[in-house]
Amino acid sequence: xxxNEEMDLSVVVPLYNEEDSxxxxxxxxxxxxxxxxxTSEMIFIDDGSRDATFSVAERLxxxxxxxxxxxxxxxxGQTPAMAAGIDVARGRVVVTMDGDLQNDPRDxxxxxxxxxxxxxxxxxxxxxxxxxxxxxxxxxxxxxxxxGKVTGVPIKDNGCSLKxxxxxxxxxxxxxxxxxxxxxxxxxxxxxxxxxIKVRHHARQxxxxxxxxxxxxxxxxxxxxxxxxxxxxxxxxxWFAMLAAPFILLSMVMFISGIVAIMLGAExxxxxxxxxxxxxxxxxxxxxxxxxxxxxxxxxxxxxxKFPLLxxxxxxxxxxxxxxxxxxxxxx
Amino acid sequence: MTNxxxxxxxxxxxxxxxxxxxxxxxxLDALNETGREFELVFVLDGKHSDLADRLLExxxxxxxxxIIQLAKGFGEATAVSAGIxxxxxxxxxxxxxxxxxxxxxxxxxxNELDTSDMAVAARWPRAAASRFEVVRRKxxxxxVNSVSGIAFSDLGCGARAFKRVVxxxxxxxxxxxxxxxxxxxxxxxxxxxxxxxxxxxxxxxKSYGPKIYLQRILDIFTVVFLVRFTKKxxxxxxxxxxxxxxxxxxxxxxxxxxxxxxxxxLADRPALLLSSLLVVLGLQIFALGLLGELIxxxxxxxxxxxxxxxxxx
Numbered sequence: 001x002x003x004n005e006e007m008d009l010s011v012v013v014p015l016y017n018e019e020d021s022x023x024x025x026x027x028x029x030x031x032x033x034x035x036x037x038x039t040s041e042m043i044f045i046d047d048g049s050r051d052a053t054f055s056v057a058e059r060l061x062x063x064x065x066x067x068x069x070x071x072x073x074x075x076x077g078q079t080p081a082m083a084a085g086i087d088v089a090r091g092r093v094v095v096t097m098d099g100d101l102q103n104d105p106r107d108x109x110x111x112x113x114x115x116x117x118x119x120x121x122x123x124x125x126x127x128x129x130x131x132x133x134x135x136x137x138x139x140x141x142x143x144x145x146x147x148g149k150v151t152g153v154p155i156k157d158n159g160c161s162l163k164x165x166x167x168x169x170x171x172x173x174x175x176x177x178x179x180x181x182x183x184x185x186x187x188x189x190x191x192x193x194x195x196x197i198k199v200r201h202h203a204r205q206x207x208x209x210x211x212x213x214x215x216x217x218x219x220x221x222x223x224x225x226x227x228x229x230x231x232x233x234x235x236x237x238x239w240f241a242m243l244a245a246p247f248i249l250l251s252m253v254m255f256i257s258g259i260v261a262i263m264l265g266a267e268x269x270x271x272x273x274x275x276x277x278x279x280x281x282x283x284x285x286x287x288x289x290x291x292x293x294x295x296x297x298x299x300x301x302x303x304x305x306k307f308p309l310l311x312x313x314x315x316x317x318x319x320x321x322x323x324x325x326x327x328x329x330x331x332x
Numbered sequence: 333m334t335n336x337x338x339x340x341x342x343x344x345x346x347x348x349x350x351x352x353x354x355x356x357x358x359x360l361d362a363l364n365e366t367g368r369e370f371e372l373v374f375v376l377d378g379k380h381s382d383l384a385d386r387l388l389e390x391x392x393x394x395x396x397x398x399i400i401q402l403a404k405g406f407g408e409a410t411a412v413s414a415g416i417x418x419x420x421x422x423x424x425x426x427x428x429x430x431x432x433x434x435x436x437x438x439x440x441x442x443n444e445l446d447t448s449d450m451a452v453a454a455r456w457p458r459a460a461a462s463r464f465e466v467v468r469r470k471x472x473x474x475x476v477n478s479v480s481g482i483a484f485s486d487l488g489c490g491a492r493a494f495k496r497v498v499x500x501x502x503x504x505x506x507x508x509x510x511x512x513x514x515x516x517x518x519x520x521x522x523x524x525x526x527x528x529x530x531x532x533x534x535x536x537x538k539s540y541g542p543k544i545y546l547q548r549i550l551d552i553f554t555v556v557f558l559v560r561f562t563k564k565x566x567x568x569x570x571x572x573x574x575x576x577x578x579x580x581x582x583x584x585x586x587x588x589x590x591x592x593x594x595x596x597x598l599a600d601r602p603a604l605l606l607s608s609l610l611v612v613l614g615l616q617i618f619a620l621g622l623l624g625e626l627i628x629x630x631x632x633x634x635x636x637x638x639x640x641x642x643x644x645x
Contacts, residue, residue: 057644065645067645071640071644073519076638079637174628174633191634206613227627228624238627275609278608282611283617286619293626297630
């Protein structure tokens, strides 16, 4: 098969120590792909598993050219695994899902329908979640609320891996650290059309859950990073100048009060004026940082510049578009 | 792996090198004994005309000895890169440019590659000029270990054998040559440490100048930078920056409260100076972190975080 041939759908599944799940997962996805029109592929990413995950997947791939298996040299984590899968995907639509059988591949056709309707990102919502209440569901409720508030992209279930993307969009979203949870928020610079649909969710059959409460701290830090980056990435000079503004003001106040104090007969105002100087130099430093950031944005093929163009879409008066009037809302 | 795979042995002759030509002879003999096809490449990092003359004499008799002359001294890592660039063996072997290990141990190092991607020599048993020397070495490797989480016992030893794919995937430049094993582990390669006999000349070496100590401290910074900074700059800088900023802000609030309620004059207090300096510094560090994060953010798709061993289908 030509490795660069474009196809209609790629299903990306990161796997880490899932030797028991691989075969049933493959069968379930393959069953769904058989019912879908058009060309499709499955991409399993073995994220440096220590069990037989890779050999099982490799054996399956030998009999099915639709299955591609990517083997990592070591364990890198879920985000790099997703990123790798998306990088090698050839489909115009990319569907991502977990490898632990908790997502149901039978939901995939619904996602494709939504993408065909004109959405850029479709996220799943595990409305009937089969997990422990205290350690999983409640923290996730709180996290989703917080993520929605902070990023301004209200999604009920950020943690659900079952998502579908238009390949043009997802291939340009920066994916690093633990960012796979925030793809919609990361993509928000491009203002993608996001839909959320209900998906089935099963209790874990094999193996251990790989996540616990310990990730909360990382998630919070990543959240702050995204918030900041998304805020300033597209026009950094302005952003940094705004940051510098209060310090320019502060330094002026300190200078003037120093001068006034001298006039009123104060003996020494050295520290006051010196502090004023510090803040003046800080504001200069920040403005120059903004200039440097502009330079970074202009080097190479950067996401920030290209982003808004990805979701641009020609509106045609001849075409009847049922979804176009309320496309930005989250349908049920 | 068969014994026929070609070995490219690279000797970067930078600042410290043996100019007698006996080293090259030793290496040639030792490589001969391995029975593998090989080439021995001396990379002259700088003029080094004394060494060049000796090597040319030897090379006239043995074509497997090659000499690459760099236009000026670029540093050991660059010399290694130049060697890798100009050779084609599927196994790369870097060797120190002075008598550091017993050259008979090369076979042992190469054999280790049957089961791993990289074999790093560690001199053992190792002579030490003084007890202080031993402590310094221990402290250095302990620090590297605690920063990177990877334990090596002799990063100063230049003898390493690795498969060419390691060289292709691990960037080697600047002062990073010492940490190639560490970078290789982080890229997911299997790296093994092999104990080798120290050479007699190396055992007798006594003096270590203060320059060495400075260099080792800088090395630690390099490791911190490579390991902690490159993926999540805002986490690293943001942490330092916000602590500094918070300290300054707390001081500032205290002096302002003292001014307002306790009538301590504010205008000539050194504490004001200190606190505003901390605030300024904290924000500057934070701004640097933001710039770093922006670089990662805009180029995340090019700076791949992962390494793929293979793709099926």
